[in-house]
Amino acid sequence: MKTSVIAFPRVGAERELKFAAEKYFNAELSEEALRESAAGIRARQWRKMKREGIDFIPSNDFSFYDRVLDTALLFNLIPSRYRELNLSPLDCSFAMARGRGGAAGNVKPLAMKKWFNTNYHYIVPELEDDAEIRLAGEKPFLEFSEALSLGIETKPVLIGAFSFLKLLRFTGKKGIAEIRGSLVKAYRDYIRRFRELGAKWLQFDEPCLVRDLTEEDIALFFSVYEELLSEKGGPRILLQTYFGDLRDIYERLPELPFDGIGLDFVEGERTEALVFEHAFPGDRLLFAGLINGKNIWRNQYEKSLSLLLRLRERGIETVLSGSCSFLHLPYTLRGEERLSEDYKKHFAFAEEKLSELRELSQLAEGEEGSQEALRQNRALFSGGEGKADREIRRRCAGIRPEDYVRKPDFSERERLQKAEFGLPLFPTTTIGSFPQTEELREMRRRRRSGELSPEEYESFLRQRIAEWIQIQEELGLDVLVHGEFERNDMVEYFAERLRGFLFTEKAWVQSYGTRCVKPPIIWGDVSRVSPLSVKWSVYAQSLSRKPVKGMLTGPVTILNWSFPREDISLAESAKQIALAIRDEVLELEKNGIRVIQVDEAALREKLPLRKSDWYSAYLDWAIPAFRLVHSGVRAETQIHTHMCYSEFGDIIPAIDSMDADVISFEASRSDLQILDSLRENHFRTEVGPGVYDIHSPRIPESAEIRAALEKMLSRLDAEKLWVNPDCGLKTRRAEEAIPSLRNMVKAARELREERGTAVPVPDFSASQST
Known part of the structure; x- marks a missing residue:
């Protein structure tokens, strides 16, 4: 043969x-x-x-x-x-x-x-x-x-x-x-x-x-x-x-x-x-x-x-x-x-x-x-591999229908959050990561080899976070991020801190161009055994009066960007991961983090190619998995998510039903084609369509970003529009990221001044932690 x-x-x-x-x-x-x-x-x-x-x-x-x-x-x-x-x-x-x-x-x-x-x-x-x-x-x-x-x-x-x-x-x-x-x-x-x-x-x-x-x-x-x-x-x-x-x-x-x-x-x-x-x-x-x-x-x-x-x-x-x-x-x-x-x-x-x-x-x-x-x-293939964890199976079996529903409803949460945060019109933010430099990669390598102590490595990361919090303050961004310098990858980082995953050294897979990823392997039942990101988010928030987002990767993306098990269903794996990320969300909130972004960049990736299979084979478990992650937070805690490089127009109603408070989309490379779908489907969620492409080394002028924002405003309610790049900035150099963000903030401020004045931002520093 x-x-x-x-x-x-x-x-x-x-x-x-x-x-x-x-x-x-x-x-x-x-x-x-x-x-x-x-x-x-x-x-x-x-x-x-x-x-x-x-x-x-x-x-x-x-x-x-x-x-x-x-x-x-x-x-x-x-x-x-x-x-x-x-x-x-x-x-x-x-x-x-x-x-x-x-x-x-x-x-x-x-x-x-x-x-x-x-x-x-x-x-x-x-x-x-x-x-x-x-x-x-x-x-x-x-x-x-x-x-x-x-x-x-x-x-x-x-x-x-x-x-x-x-x-x-x-x-x-x-x-x-x-x-x-x-x-x-x-x-x-x-x-x-x-x-x-x-x-x-x-x-x-x-x-x-x-x-x-x-x-x-x-x-x-x-x-x-x-x-x-x-x-x-x-x-x-x-x-x-x-x-x-x-x-x-x-x-x-x-x-x-x-x-x-x-x-x-x-x-x-x-x-x-x-x-x-x-x-x-x-x-x-x-x-x-x-x-x-x-x-x-x-x-x-x-x-x-x-x-x-x-x-x-x-x-x-x-x-x-x-x-x-x-x-x-x-x-x-x-x-x-x-x-x-x-x-x-x-x-x-x-x-x-x-x-x-x-x-x-x-x-x-x-x-x-x-x-x-x-x-x-x-x-x-003879016999099992001992992958089942009775406690995890018991917890999954105990999930109730009401555990997928966040209260109060979206409109009431939106009213409470606008009063709570007092953000200006067209609030500016980034998707999460900042440049991962050669110095950072070298420090990570030295930590792995034992050349650096845990304390020395942590001190370096804190310096980098503090540096970029200051940069964001100087740029005038409204909602900040800590930069994700401790993370090698948005999936692998979390998988390494969850039980049930295996990791490789060189199992790189091409994602696009010269960008490669190293997907973890889901080997057994998944659970959270300790905090995943809390200390970095709390430290970053202590450095600023502005809100700093807690940054997490969602269960569907962790699943889709890993090599999944074949002995249990994808729906069951997603549920296990969702419970683990839910625990982290609640602990971030407990520690005073009031804006939490749960990225679902890969939500559409595993959507069946035939529409007849969309819900029964995928969306009927993928959307509830995301809702399970955030349904337990207070009304005043703002939940963001992010999605990129897919055709979202045909599943806009399903995305709206994720019940996030703010969703950012990749949109710049597709000439903002998603905007019409958002309007046609009466999208209720506040939205940040990417205003410039981060996968290109070019620096967009403020006039170019301004034109993109004006195009957005022809289709979206100004009160619901956020201003952000289309994805994280880890692959860009500082000399590309900083001027691009400066031009982005300038464009947002120009539009803001035409429509009204900014309002004072409440103090979200660590002293306000609950």
Whole structure:
């Protein structure tokens, strides 16, 4: 049985690409050296897959920043504002992804959104009316030839034409109908080039097919591929899908002459039923996605083998595959020296998934010696792991319906809080974190190695908090934050202080561009055993008369940004984490913290891709989990939350029902598109749409921020509008963050002066603690 990999991680096992790219951004590395580093990563990965016996090895899955952006560049979709910069192709791509400031040109980056139901962020391509769509790039062809020079035949991969059309943002009068023909021609030219290069297979990724499809969508898909596949001759074409099933289109797929069809048997709720209840075309290869590309637990061979044998009994020629790209996994377990073998034997990262593909294919073929792998795998799944905690289970079982309801109702709380805080119109704040400098990372490293005592490290952190409280005071922000300098990551920090989690050393996963995260692993039942953040919040509040927010990460985000258990439901895990964060919220309040932000940045991330599943499969437990966190606080305690880089417009009513007092959204990179949804849904919660993009190094002028605020005021009630960046500032340098915030405060004050005067702010220093 042959094996296939949809795509592989690309930052390098030691994050080599991240560090090389960041040096390039800082003019510390040449473009030639950056490209050499990238070539080394690709060669190592191709050779690794070859050694593991993978038959369909991907190429063109590498990117310096993002594959969707690369596809836009391949087909010449470069908005005029970037073309006018007259940059090299590489620098142009980085300008589109990160923006560009200074004398070289001041342009915003393209919008960034979550990639379906993952924590990966893609760059949203724009199409202007005067765009000339054509095959313009060489990247896929060069990388295919590069692999061939190493003696490795690959399967080039590309975002499919249908999904690319659906992901495009149209900025002019043209729409899909006007550009469909020229885009299909460009894709046909792409196929012809690979025919000339001798490629045997091409993979077109069509993840948009697993969403709810309208009749218009289905007609578009068929019209695109009927034309695209009309030419005879090679290469053979693989339609690759993932993140769900093809229930809306499966029965009609035989009408199109695909040579292979890739289906997700992990997240595809109906995939198995579709395959067995409807005849799979006998002249096609089924690329069966059985190895989970999103979670790190070992595959249960017996279960997968049973399905493979049933497919064989039906006469379906099958290629064993991952369920989706391995991009969403860490590289390898080999570097995890501190994690005991008792734990590691249960996990498989990207490289280990390659071994699982090989072992399962050997089992399916009954190869000699393969039974030992099956025996060892069975042992992993025999019996429990002793993960249950009776006290936690008892507490979860005792939650009552009224525990999810905060009293009094929102309007009464809003009245009480406005009297309590006395904040001016358009109150200014930040999302939470401040720059994490090299000095801070070095001090953290020295603390881990024992070079610094706990007292020395804590003294350093207190100095940093005091410094940034003073900076915020001088800038004139109205609600302050302590800066989160003690935190390595907004999820990992809390997970390290909760019972039930495991942690890795090098299990980095790309989130966007050069940004990587290291998700913790939920191993057992979760509970809080001691305060998580209280001392830092109380210390920061003691330094200012202005309110200082207590900063926490919410239960849904902790769950979604961890590798979850597979032996209990996500709903049960969320409930356990919610109780732990609830305990921290109540202790913060007890210690005089009157504004508490519980971030749910990842709320939409795991929302099912089909609307029919939104509530029953997700929102019916995710929203109550957040409400459980804050339902026990006093009316005068103000609860904030924050969400970023997702499409929120279609779940605004659910977000409003979270019953927070203030919600901040990422909005700047999407040109404040969420505002209309807020107005249409009569959003009651006070709201802070991000007024500038923190993921770009450029510094926005106050006039630019002022224009954004005026746009907000055309749709939102001035009494409900907060002013803040679109996300935390940990990835920015102080010389970028401070002037940006200064301009933000200036814009808010100008608008405030036009509409009324500021009122005195009550004293929220530690002496007022209850």
